[in-house]
Amino acid sequence: MSVVSTLLAWSSLSATASGWRAGSSRASRRAEPKGIGPRLLGETAHATRRHLFRGCVASRGGDGDDEEGVDAAPLAPKAPAVDLQAHTLRSSPSEALASLSAACDRLGVDASTATATSTRTRTGRTCAEAARAFGKEDAVFCLGGGMAQSVALAIHARNRTRPSLYGGGGGEGRTSAFACHPTSHLLLHENDAFHHLLGMEVVVLDPDGGTSEGNPAPYDPGALKENGCLDMGPMRLSHVQSLLSSLDDGSASASARTHPSQKQIEDVDVSTLMLELPHREVGGKLTPWEEVEAMSDLCRKRGLKFHCDGARIFEASAGYGHDSVERTARPFDAVYVSFYKGLGAVSGAMLLGDRDFCSEARVWLRRMGGNLYTVLPYAVSSWDGLRRTCLSEERDGEGSCDESGVAVYDPAAFEERRAKLVRILEMLGADPAVMSLVRFDPAVPETNMVHGYLRLSLDECMTALEAVERDTGIRVLSRLRSCSVSPCDEDHKFGCRFEWTMGASNARVEDELFVTGWVELAKAAVAGGRNVL
Numbered sequence: 001m002s003v004v005s006t007l008l009a010w011s012s013l014s015a016t017a018s019g020w021r022a023g024s025s026r027a028s029r030r031a032e033p034k035g036i037g038p039r040l041l042g043e044t045a046h047a048t049r050r051h052l053f054r055g056c057v058a059s060r061g062g063d064g065d066d067e068e069g070v071d072a073a074p075l076a077p078k079a080p081a082v083d084l085q086a087h088t089l090r091s092s093p094s095e096a097l098a099s100l101s102a103a104c105d106r107l108g109v110d111a112s113t114a115t116a117t118s119t120r121t122r123t124g125r126t127c128a129e130a131a132r133a134f135g136k137e138d139a140v141f142c143l144g145g146g147m148a149q150s151v152a153l154a155i156h157a158r159n160r161t162r163p164s165l166y167g168g169g170g171g172e173g174r175t176s177a178f179a180c181h182p183t184s185h186l187l188l189h190e191n192d193a194f195h196h197l198l199g200m201e202v203v204v205l206d207p208d209g210g211t212s213e214g215n216p217a218p219y220d221p222g223a224l225k226e227n228g229c230l231d232m233g234p235m236r237l238s239h240v241q242s243l244l245s246s247l248d249d250g251s252a253s254a255s256a257r258t259h260p261s262q263k264q265i266e267d268v269d270v271s272t273l274m275l276e277l278p279h280r281e282v283g284g285k286l287t288p289w290e291e292v293e294a295m296s297d298l299c300r301k302r303g304l305k306f307h308c309d310g311a312r313i314f315e316a317s318a319g320y321g322h323d324s325v326e327r328t329a330r331p332f333d334a335v336y337v338s339f340y341k342g343l344g345a346v347s348g349a350m351l352l353g354d355r356d357f358c359s360e361a362r363v364w365l366r367r368m369g370g371n372l373y374t375v376l377p378y379a380v381s382s383w384d385g386l387r388r389t390c391l392s393e394e395r396d397g398e399g400s401c402d403e404s405g406v407a408v409y410d411p412a413a414f415e416e417r418r419a420k421l422v423r424i425l426e427m428l429g430a431d432p433a434v435m436s437l438v439r440f441d442p443a444v445p446e447t448n449m450v451h452g453y454l455r456l457s458l459d460e461c462m463t464a465l466e467a468v469e470r471d472t473g474i475r476v477l478s479r480l481r482s483c484s485v486s487p488c489d490e491d492h493k494f495g496c497r498f499e500w501t502m503g504a505s506n507a508r509v510e511d512e513l514f515v516t517g518w519v520e521l522a523k524a525a526v527a528g529g530r531n532v533l
Contacts, residue, residue, distance in 0.1 A: 081475040084517050087503025088344060096346065100377055103384035109376070123379045130386075131352055133409050134335060135326040138358035141379055142349040143370055145311055146190050148336045151364040153178055153272060154198050155357055156305040156334070160271035177201040177258060177268035178307075179243060181235045183281035184274065185309065187221050192260050197368075201258040201268050205239040207232050219259045224281065227483040228497045230441055230453055234279045237291040240298060243270075273299050276309040277316035277328070283441045283499075284312075284449030286319050296331035306331065311338040312447070314390060318414035319447040325390070325409040333357070339382035342414060342448075343389050344504055348375075348382035389413050389504075417448035417502040424514045425450065431515070433522040439494070448502040453494035456525055458482040461496050464524035474517040 091099065127139040142148040157176035180186065182204045186194055194200045204219045247265065258268055273295065278284040299306040308329065310316070317328040329335045334353035339345035351361050365371055390409040422445050428434045439453045454461055461480065469475050480498040
């Protein structure tokens with residue numbers, strides 16, 4: 001059975017099941033709300049349909065690998081609404097599988113296997129094309145980012161400190177370590193996998209300068225997860241310089257400790273500096289580009305590997321105004337890329353670097369159980385999403401190759417999304433009632449992402465959101481979390497927070513509807529008895 005026929009067979013089965021479910025529930029469907037509803041967006045409103053919970057949503061969000069919901073009774077199912085926060089287009093299982101079949105045809109996939117470690121399969125050929133487009137020698141397809149970045153850390157540490165990583169091995173008896181920003185995904189959302197799987201420690205760079213271990217209180221990722229990171233900046237060159245200086249002259253204070261084992265930082269061997277572009281947990285902020293290049297020079301002189309957590313590297317490339325992702329990847333020894341976030345794939349990731357790095361990565365991938373017999377659905381979905389989003393010939397028929405015939409991944413789609421978000425925030429900023437309700441961080445988006453903090457409790461916010469959706473058919477927010485943040489320059493405390501990404505779904509919504517939704521939310525908050533003015 002061919003790849004296409006296999007996927008279509010699964011699609012048929014899924015469609016049958018979906019039809020049964022739809023038929024059994026048809027009589028219980030509620031009437032559509034008055035107001036805007038799906039008539040303004042057609043299939044987009046249906047694709048972004050969500051069921052709200054108190055403090056979370058029933059379905060997974062676009063980047064839901066790190067946000068847990070709040071236990072509470074679900075609300076009644078809602079009719080399709082215009083969802084201003086949903087950035088990823090959603091489809092039924094049968095539609096997704098049918099789309100994969102069509103992608104196989106477009107990409108010329110005609111084999112029933114696509115192993116992650118082979119260079120002779122379609123997956124291998126697409127990795128080679130990606131490597132050329134990113135300006136790297138080689139690339140390896142991975143199932144997910146957690147595995148990909150663990151592989152990268154293992155290779156960098158092993159090549160610097162040849163003794164075993166396990167059991168605390170390291171140069172001159174020191175434990176292997178890496179350095180990163182306090183909001184790194186590895187620290188907040190991966191349960192210290194770097195420590196439990198690789199025996200490594202982390203030196204957490206303090207955004208206020210130096211290392212967070214220099215403070216009396218140890219680094220606490222739980223506090224950041226609970227209340228967010230309002231006004232925190234990205235990693236800066238001064239942070240890296242401070243760390244290296246303290247390691248050089250032994251000036252780190254006795255209280256300077258690593259995470260999670262609280263070792264003194266002079267007792268670890270730092271092999272890697274990891275930089276996230278953009279910093280997701282601080283609202284998509286970017287390290288100034290000239291400082292990224294300076295960090296690269298510092299690492300090269302010190303024999304450190306400079307690794308890019310590029311889960312959203314296309315978004316970062318657009319934020320920097322780069323004309324290709326190759327320029328953004330250039331300063332780094334290795335780059336991790338995610339395909340399911342802004343590119344809309346089912347799942348999938350990639351590591352890019354030199355040939356030796358990628359050869360070792362294939363071995364480590366097998367050691368970590370990442371060499372499935374086939375990764376075909378994930379690889380096809382990833383490659384199709386990349387081409388549709390970042391190759392101009394797929395979007396508008398124009399050429400997408402440089403003079404040597406290498407595909408150029410153009411971040412223009414993400415620049416359009418960033419520009420739309422900037423434009424909407426400017427419009428919202430002109431309304432005093434809206435701005436008395438919410439504070440955006442950063443005030444001017446640096447990428448197509450921003451974080452928001454609301455001067456309402458979670459319950460107050462949910463009540464106001466339900467009222468707006470009921471009366472207008474606009475779902476202003478479908479995903480938010482409680483917090484307790486009291487900025488020193490604010491009279492009101494922020495009671496809940498959210499992430500707002502402009503993506504393939506909500507980018508289709510007209511600007512004026514965003515303004516209407518937020519204005520109505522501010523009115524509903526006041527009507528509910530909350531004085532936000």
